[in-house]
Amino acid sequence: GEDVEQSLFLSVREGDSSVINCTYTDSSSTYLYWYKQEPGAGLQLLTYIFSNMDMKQDQRLTVLLNKKDKHLSLRIADTQTGDSAIYFCAERPFGSSNTGKLIFGQGTTLQVKP
Amino acid sequence: DAGITQSPRHKVTETGTPVTLRCHQTENHRYMYWYRQDPGHGLRLIHYSYGVKDTDKGEVSDGYSVSRSKTEDFLLTLESATSSQTSVYFCAILDGLGNTIYFGEGSWLTVV
Numbered sequence: 765g766e767d768v769e770q771s772l773f774l775s776v777r778e779g780d781s782s783v784i785n786c787t788y789t790d791s792s793s794t795y796l797y798w799y800k801q802e803p804g805a806g807l808q809l810l811t812y813i814f815s816n817m818d819m820k821q822d823q824r825l826t827v828l829l830n831k832k833d834k835h836l837s838l839r840i841a842d843t844q845t846g847d848s849a850i851y852f853c854a855e856r857p858f859g860s861s862n863t864g865k866l867i868f869g870q871g872t873t874l875q876v877k878p
Numbered sequence: 879d880a881g882i883t884q885s886p887r888h889k890v891t892e893t894g895t896p897v898t899l900r901c902h903q904t905e906n907h908r909y910m911y912w913y914r915q916d917p918g919h920g921l922r923l924i925h926y927s928y929g930v931k932d933t934d935k936g937e938v939s940d941g942y943s944v945s946r947s948k949t950e951d952f953l954l955t956l957e958s959a960t961s962s963q964t965s966v967y968f969c970a971i972l973d974g975l976g977n978t979i980y981f982g983e984g985s986w987l988t989v990v
Contacts, residue, residue, distance in 0.1 A: 768920070795977065806968060807921075807981040814977075852920060856979075863928060864909050864972035864979055865936065868920035 770853055770869035777877050782840040784872045786853030791834060793855040797866065798827065798838045801850045810838070810851075840874075848876045880980035881905045884969050890988045897956040899985050901969030903949075909972035910952040911936075911979075912944065914965040921968060927952050959989045 767789045776782045788796070794815050799807040813820045813827045813836075820827045826839040840847055850873050854866040881904035891897050901910060909928055913921040913936075923936030925944040933944050941963060943955045956963055969982040 797979070799981070806983040809978060809980060812978060854921075863926065863934075864976070865911070865923055865926060866921070866979060868922070870918055870920045 768853055768855055768867050768869035770851075770872045772870065773873050773875070775875040775877065776843050778843060778845055780843055782843045782847065782874055782876075784838045784840075784851050784853075784874065786836040786838075786869055788834050788836065788853070788855045788867075790855060790857040790867075791831065792858035794858055795856040796827075796829060796836050797852075797854040797856070798825075799852040799854065801852065801871070803849075807852065843874075843876050845876045845878060848874055850874070880907075880971055880973065882969055882971060882980060882982035884967075884982040884985045886985060887983065888986045890990060891959050893960060893989055894958050897959050897987065897989075899954045899967055899969075899987070901952045901954070901982060903952075903971050905971075905974075906949055907971040907974065908949075910946070911970040911972075912942075912952065912954045913968045913970060913981075914938065915968060915984075916965050924954065924967075956987075959987075961989050963987065964989045 769787045797812040798810040800810050801807050824841045828837045850871040852871045853869040883902045885900045911926040912924040915921045922938045924942050927933045927946040945953045967985045
């Protein structure tokens with residue numbers, strides 16, 4: 765079945781790069797998304813990548829997609845304390861390409877130490 | 879924020895009572911969704927709508943019903959709330975281009 769896996773916790777020092785990893789099972793997924801959730805808040809869309817792309821860069825964020833291994837990563841350059849949050853990976857399976865239904869990972873808590 | 883408003887934002891209710899959560903959007907998006915968020919599970923889809931009066935079930939639909947009588951409002955109803963329905967509920971929309979999915983701020987529901 766469809767499943768998305770993420771490591772639960774990552775701790776980095778301020779100024780370092782953070783890399784959050786995600787694996788998914790549906791090789792036909794059309795889009796893959798990264799969301800950020802701060803405590804007590806909703807989900808903020810950070811970025812998404814279409815399945816025919818290998819990389820997408822947006823300011824401090826770099827998304828890498830390895831379709832062969834079904835692996836997605838989010839790299840945050842020059843990590844700041846304001847980046848501390850839970851990061852969710854989500855896939856949009858091909859069967860849901862029209863409806864937009866998402867399958868989410870459990871979320872990775874990023875802790876940034878000063 | 880894609881013009882999504884959820885209400886109420888916080889609610890405490892008793893087991894067995896009915897509860898309705900409202901999602902309101904201002905941009906005429908066709909697709910709307912209700913997800914619940916629980917520790918260790920990420921977000922899971924409850925129901926979604928693809929137009930007025932057109933709805934379908936998600937992976938965790940038992941105990942929930944939905945209605946969409948007009949484009950801008952998507953209602954989630956717990957007919958008889960149970961403690962297992964204590965959760966954070968998020969509404970979402972699919973943007974007009976069909977690429978991005980935006981979420982509301984969430985509704986925190988506690989069933990005691």
